Amino acid sequence: MLARYERNLSALSEKEVDYLATKTVAVVGCGGLGGYLIEYLGRLGIGSILAADGDRFEVSNLNRQLLCDTSNLGENKAEAAKKRMATVNPAVRFTALPIRIDAANGKELLNGADLIMDAVDGIAARFALEETAEALGIPLIHGAVAGWYGQVTTVYPGDRTMETVYRRENSATERNRGIEAQLGNLSFGPAFVAALQTAEAIKVLLCRGERLGRRLLVADLLENDFETIDLRRSNASGKEVNE
């Protein structure tokens, strides 16, 4: 174990730290959530990070995107993430993919990942990511933010949790954006949700602690409401189903 991971102990064992250094995590989206996810995963000592984003930084990203500063406006977000990680933790093998991941290219580009972190900014992209994770047979750690609100869940292959979270059969509007379209996003929302996603990712990789399979943690930072809701299906009458 490298000396830089000394303070990971003993919340993580030395064996666990060494194990994380053998793992590859894909972070799809390097904006609000993605910037923090990469920072947290890299500092923890994940062995390899695949970071994908086809967008470039613009002025409106400065209020919340960790990787965006006044010196790199116009730069591709994944490339900027790579530069940042080279200064934070050069022990991380970092692959920057300056490409938008979709259902067509995801399986090939993210092949080799042990886990996918959802840091995308649309609902359609999340369905594509869930499909990709399922095709690769790996878990997806979903996170989303809007204003004071955020949510996190872990999607195991076959769970199809996005259908419950975004009620696709109901989206006659074909809506791609949620309430963030009206509310915007604040600096702490992505940091908060990314922290929960990272904790979840580490627990999934290490098979430790309580994880959020088929359960959604919803946070309202305005009212300090934090709830974990059960996303398992009920029957037609809306009664609980014991599984």
Added chain:
Amino acid sequence: MKITVRLFATLREGRGKELNLETLEHTTPRDLMTRLSIPESEVAILLVNGRDGRADGILEEGDRVSLFPPVGGG
């Protein structure tokens, strides 16, 4: 019959967090959304008694319906 409706995030605006409604028998979550002027397209998660529910499911006395808007930023 009595139904409790819990609203989250932006759905609370002008409506409150938790509403105790007196309804007719055979009411559905869809009826409640209509009554509360919540367009169905603005509801992403619909729970009945803490489990994923359906807009056209028939509710019973004492049921709790929770409605969440879509959160999709990243």
